[in-house]
Each structure stands twice: as C-alpha cells, then as structure tokens.
Amino acid sequence: MLELKNITQVFHPGTVNENIALQDISLSIARGEFVTIIGSNGAGKSTLFNSISGTFLPTSGEVRLHDRNVTKEPEYKRAQHIGRIFQNPLLGTAGNMSLEDNMVMAMNKGFKGLKISLNTTLRDSFREQLVPLQMGLEYRLRDNVGLLSGGQRQALTLLMMVMSRPDLILLDEHTAALDPKNAEIVLELTLGYIRQYDITAMMITHNMHHAIAIGDRLLMMDKGEIILDIRGEEKRSLTVEKLVRKFQEIRKTELKNDEMLLS
Amino acid sequence: MIEGILVEGLLYAIMVLGVFITFRILDFPDLTVDGSFPLGAAIFASMVTAGADPWLAVSVALLGGVLAGLCTAAIHTYLKVPNLLAGILTMTMLWSINIRVMGNRPNLQLIRQSTILRNLVDVLGGGVGQEWVLLGFFVVLVLVIKILLDIFFHTDLGLTLGALGNNPQMVISSGVNPANLKFIGVGLSNGLVALSGAFSAQFLGFADVNLGQGIIIAGLASVMIGEFLLRSNRIFFLTLRVILGSILFRGIMYLGRYYGYYVGLTPNDLKLITGLLIIVSLIITQTKKAPGPRKKSGGPANA
Incomplete structure (x- = not known):
C-alpha cells in the first residue's frame, strides 16, 4: 500500500550544517499492517514521517501510495x-x-464548500462518537477545544483523525507529552480504533516495551537508516534484551539511549 | 452629535470587519487596506462621475477591493514574500492606480453626482433629517453584512478559514490547501474595505488618494477596543463587538477633536492618539494575561 523507494533526505546540502536525515530508505508497508518504530533522537523517525506525509520533498527517491507516485504531491x-x-x-x-466546529472540519477531507454541515443530526452523531472516549466530552460540544486537557485534546484528535477513515495513520509519539494515565488511555483508544477499522498504522514510540508488545512489525532506526525490521513470529517472541543485543551486533556499540532503556 | 458618531462608526465598521478577518481570523496582518480603502472610493467616484448607476459603482468598488486582496495573497503565496511586505507592495502600487482610476487626479469631488446616500436623503430626508436617514441606512447595511459574514463563518469553508489563523497544520491535515484559504480570506477582507471606502466617498462628498492613510491603524484600534467590550467564541458576538468597537473608536476620536481643542490638540494629533490608543490596549491585554505561566506557543519539537 505504501512504498518508499531509496528515499534520501539531506538538509542544508553543501553547507557546514549538512545533515543526512534519511539515507537511502526503502520500505514497503502492506495494507492492515501495524508498524512500530523506535530509535534514538535524531535517528530520522519524524523525518521518515515527514517524507511519507509530504511535509518536505525528499532529496531523492520515490514515495508511492496505492501504487501511485505521490512524491511531489503537497501535504x-x-x-x-x-x-x-x-x-x-x-x-x-x-x-x-x-469541539463541534473542529469535528466538522475533520469529518470530510478536501476542499470545503459553502455548505452548513452542522445540524442536530450531526451533533447527535458527534456525541455518540465521543462517548467511547469516556472523557465526558459528549457534554461539551460547544466548549472551546482550548479548555480541554492535553489528554482530552489528543483523544479528540485521534477521534477526528479516524472520522475521515484514512488509509494510513502516522502516530508520532502521540502519547509522549501526556501524563502516564492519559497516555495509557489514549494508547488504548488508538489500538481500539486501529482494530475496529482495520487501519494501516505506523507508530513512533520511545517506549521499547510498547514497541515490542504492540503491532505486528517493528522497525529500528539509527542515523537515518532502518537497521532492524522484525515481523511475524520473530516479533512475537521479541524481548527488550533480545532487541538490545541485536542492536549491539549490528552497530558494534552499546545502545546508550537511557530514554529508550528506562521506559 | 451622537447620530454623527454612529453613522461614522457604522460606515467604518464595514472596513473594520475586513481588518478583523485578516488580523484576527487569518492571522495575516494585511496592510493592503490603506490602499484598497481609497481604491473603493476612487472607483465609486469616477464611475458615478461617468454617469454609472451608484449601486453598480458600489459593486465594482467591492470587486476592485477583492482584486487588490487577491493580488496581495498572490504575492505572498507565489513569491513567498512575508505577508506584511506583500501588503505594503500592493498598497504602494495602489496609490498610483488610484490616481489613474480618478483620471490622473489625486481627488474627485462628488458635489452634483447622484449617490446612494444623496438619493436616499432626497427621498426620505424631508421629515426626519438627513443624519437620521443615513443612520437608518447604515444600520441596515452593516447588519446585512454582519449576518452574511456570520452565516459564512458557519459554513464548512468558513470554519476552516477560522482554523487557519489558529492552527495551519490542522487545516493541512483536513486536506485543504492553506494558500486557497488565504486568497479567499484576504480577498473578502479587502472587498469589505473597498465597500467601506465607496460609502465613505459618498459620505464625505469626495474621493481622495490619501483617504486611506492610517486606515489600517484605525481598524486595528477599533478591533482591539471591541475586544474589551465582550468575551466570546461565538462568531455572532465576535462580529458584533467589531461593530461596537468601531463606533466606540469614532466616539473617542470625536471627543479628541471636540474637546482636544481645549488642551491644545489639533486634528493633526489624531493619528498620534490612535497609535497611543492601540499601545494602551496592548498594555491592558498584556497585564490581564500576566498572572500564571505563559503558554508555550511552539510546543516541543518532534524528535
């Protein structure tokens, strides 16, 4: 469904600040796959997402979505x-x-016309969809989103994203800025939606345990490269120790990322 | 006196609504306004002088303003020029264009021409007095514009436009090209400004190339004064407070002209007063926000 062919992303080429963020990445994601991505800061995880979503034009390489070349398509x-x-x-x-205005915008993607979509029926449907979040948001449709907590806001974002039934979702450490309890809730909701709508998903996380326990494929990135791609049975039997050992075998160095090991 | 302030306040409220759209909703500080206001006046004056129907002239003036706004948005979008500079560019070019529109003259008198306002006063002004007729007309006109805007900002397109200034990433995520929204928003804004200019030419009895000088500051001051009056997230109240702010601003200016004489102020000091008014508004808003930690605007960078 998604295919990256030899994607290279160089920032500030030809200057002292030259930074190779992605090095010749080739990757193919099948429909329905749930991929977790780990790697230390600066490994290129977010840059990978940026190249998939079209935030930047890659320096070289090709992005294909549904067998269509979308490399030059704007975000x-x-x-x-x-x-x-x-x-x-x-x-x-x-x-x-x-909340309701936000949800109207998210509901239908693409150019919006001079139609007033928001009506009683739609409000009822919004309320219904907000109930599973279990945050009481169904009573706050007219409140400004700015009044919500970080966890509520991220849960709403999640719902709004799912409402348009995207083919692929990119989760960029979407629970990292939340407190542990809310992070857990949002993660549970995410997994629920992915299962319910059979969404193809890629999730960046700093939490090794999550990366191992969740999803059916794991990518580890380092210095702009995908150094590990584990799936199937091997992924199911994976443990943190095994993962750390594999990293050492490949890179011949200690995995020195406290953030990744401690979490 | 009071009806004079109300008429002026409502007349300029149309312009202030435009300024509100760019500055507050789009977060696009658009200085085109100083050029599109006299553009509206110039188009109206020269068309009416050439014998055109005043309503047609007003419509063309509005369209001219929309074009001026589109020009700014195009410079900003296609040439990647910062929005402030794009507006200044258009505004500067409009100065020459406005003189051209008026037939190579810096101003145009409307003494004997038939205008919407004059026709109205001729028909209705006998019994109630000219000022009250004007007031009635502008109340209706501004209300109609306000209601149309309110409806527009309830449409899906209007909502998305409203989100642009607040969160451009979200607009992109919802599959909308932010550049298109800027064209629509800045065009609409300058259309309103030019419309206001066209009516101001009728009200003053002439069009002048320098009519727009300081318009943007007056508009901004009106928007900010309005924000002290009402707090709300509903578009109905947002546009209402823009109109009230405009009236209050004209009231303050009137007092400055009327009583300023006694403390040695001249009409030339009004621009200084307007600027100080904005600075005072900013200081009040800052001190209101002061308690509590400042909200992070950028958020953590994505690793």
Whole structure:
C-alpha cells in the first residue's frame, strides 16, 4: 500500500550544517499492517514521517501510495489518505474553536464548500462518537477545544483523525507529552480504533516495551537508516534484551539511549 | 452629535470587519487596506462621475477591493514574500492606480453626482433629517453584512478559514490547501474595505488618494477596543463587538477633536492618539494575561 523507494533526505546540502536525515530508505508497508518504530533522537523517525506525509520533498527517491507516485504531491493533498498525529496535542485541533466546529472540519477531507454541515443530526452523531472516549466530552460540544486537557485534546484528535477513515495513520509519539494515565488511555483508544477499522498504522514510540508488545512489525532506526525490521513470529517472541543485543551486533556499540532503556 | 458618531462608526465598521478577518481570523496582518480603502472610493467616484448607476459603482468598488486582496495573497503565496511586505507592495502600487482610476487626479469631488446616500436623503430626508436617514441606512447595511459574514463563518469553508489563523497544520491535515484559504480570506477582507471606502466617498462628498492613510491603524484600534467590550467564541458576538468597537473608536476620536481643542490638540494629533490608543490596549491585554505561566506557543519539537 505504501512504498518508499531509496528515499534520501539531506538538509542544508553543501553547507557546514549538512545533515543526512534519511539515507537511502526503502520500505514497503502492506495494507492492515501495524508498524512500530523506535530509535534514538535524531535517528530520522519524524523525518521518515515527514517524507511519507509530504511535509518536505525528499532529496531523492520515490514515495508511492496505492501504487501511485505521490512524491511531489503537497501535504494537504496526501492528507486525504493519510492521517497524522503529532506529539504536541495542540497541533491536531484548533484551540479557539468549539469541539463541534473542529469535528466538522475533520469529518470530510478536501476542499470545503459553502455548505452548513452542522445540524442536530450531526451533533447527535458527534456525541455518540465521543462517548467511547469516556472523557465526558459528549457534554461539551460547544466548549472551546482550548479548555480541554492535553489528554482530552489528543483523544479528540485521534477521534477526528479516524472520522475521515484514512488509509494510513502516522502516530508520532502521540502519547509522549501526556501524563502516564492519559497516555495509557489514549494508547488504548488508538489500538481500539486501529482494530475496529482495520487501519494501516505506523507508530513512533520511545517506549521499547510498547514497541515490542504492540503491532505486528517493528522497525529500528539509527542515523537515518532502518537497521532492524522484525515481523511475524520473530516479533512475537521479541524481548527488550533480545532487541538490545541485536542492536549491539549490528552497530558494534552499546545502545546508550537511557530514554529508550528506562521506559 | 451622537447620530454623527454612529453613522461614522457604522460606515467604518464595514472596513473594520475586513481588518478583523485578516488580523484576527487569518492571522495575516494585511496592510493592503490603506490602499484598497481609497481604491473603493476612487472607483465609486469616477464611475458615478461617468454617469454609472451608484449601486453598480458600489459593486465594482467591492470587486476592485477583492482584486487588490487577491493580488496581495498572490504575492505572498507565489513569491513567498512575508505577508506584511506583500501588503505594503500592493498598497504602494495602489496609490498610483488610484490616481489613474480618478483620471490622473489625486481627488474627485462628488458635489452634483447622484449617490446612494444623496438619493436616499432626497427621498426620505424631508421629515426626519438627513443624519437620521443615513443612520437608518447604515444600520441596515452593516447588519446585512454582519449576518452574511456570520452565516459564512458557519459554513464548512468558513470554519476552516477560522482554523487557519489558529492552527495551519490542522487545516493541512483536513486536506485543504492553506494558500486557497488565504486568497479567499484576504480577498473578502479587502472587498469589505473597498465597500467601506465607496460609502465613505459618498459620505464625505469626495474621493481622495490619501483617504486611506492610517486606515489600517484605525481598524486595528477599533478591533482591539471591541475586544474589551465582550468575551466570546461565538462568531455572532465576535462580529458584533467589531461593530461596537468601531463606533466606540469614532466616539473617542470625536471627543479628541471636540474637546482636544481645549488642551491644545489639533486634528493633526489624531493619528498620534490612535497609535497611543492601540499601545494602551496592548498594555491592558498584556497585564490581564500576566498572572500564571505563559503558554508555550511552539510546543516541543518532534524528535
């Protein structure tokens, strides 16, 4: 469904700040696959997402979505098929607008016309969809989103993303900025939606346990490369110790990322 | 006196609604306004002088403003020029264009021409007095514009436009090209500004190329004064407070002209007063926000 062919992303080429963020990445994701991605800071995880969603034009290589070359398609066009959630809960919703207005915008992707979609029927349907979040948001349709907590806002973002039934979702450490309890809730909701709608998903996480326990394929990135690609039976029997050992075998160095090991 | 302030306040409220759309909703500080306001006046004056129907002239003036806005949005989008500079560019070019529109003259008198306002006063002004007729007309006109805007901002397109200034990433995520929204928003805004300019030419009895000087600051001051009056997230109240802010601003200006004489102020000091008014508004908003930690605007970078 998604295919990356030899994607290379170089920032500030030819200057002292030259930074090779992605090195010749080739990757193919099948429909319905749930991929977790780990790697230390600066490994290129978010840059990988940026190249998939179209935030930047890659320096070289090709992005194919549904067997269509979308390398040069702008982000807003690709957004019709790709949903993305950022670490920062503020990026997914408009804080100075009400919940219902936010949901109307997310409901249908693409150019909006001069139609007033919001009516009683739609409000009822919004309420119904908000109930499973178990955050009491179904009573707050007219409140500004800015009044919600980070966890509520991220849960709403998640629901809004799912509402348009995207083919692929990119989760960029979307629970990392939340407190542990809310992070757990949002993660549970995410897994629920992915199962319910059979969504193809890629999730960046700093939490090794999550990366191992969740999903059916694991990618480990380091210095702009995918150094590990584990799936199937091997993924099911994976443990943190095995993963650390594998990293050492490949890179011949200690995995020195406290953030990854401690979590 | 009071009806004079109300008429002026409502007349300029149309312009302030435009300024509100760019500055507050789109977060696109658009300085085109200083050029599109006299553009509206110039188009109206020269068309009416050439014998056109005043309503047609007003419509063309509005369209001219929309074009000016589209020009700014195009410079900003296609040439990747910062929005402030794009507006200044259009505004500067409009100065020459406005003189051209008026037939190579810096101003145009409307002494004997038939205008919407004059026709109205001729028909209705006998019994109630000219000022009250004007007031009635502008109340209706501004209300109609306000209601149309309110409806527009309830449509799916309007909602998305409203989100753009707040969270451009979200607009992109919902599959909408932000550049298109900027064209629509800035075009709409300058259309309103030019419309206001066209009516101001009728009200003043002339069009002048310098009519727009300081319009953007007056508009901004009105928007900010309005924000002290009402707090709400409903578009109905947002547009209402823009109109009230405009009236209050004209009231303050009137007092400045009327009583300023006694403390040695001249009409030339009004721009200084307007600027100080904005600064005072900013100080009040800052001190209101002061308690509690400042909200992070950027958020953590994605690793």
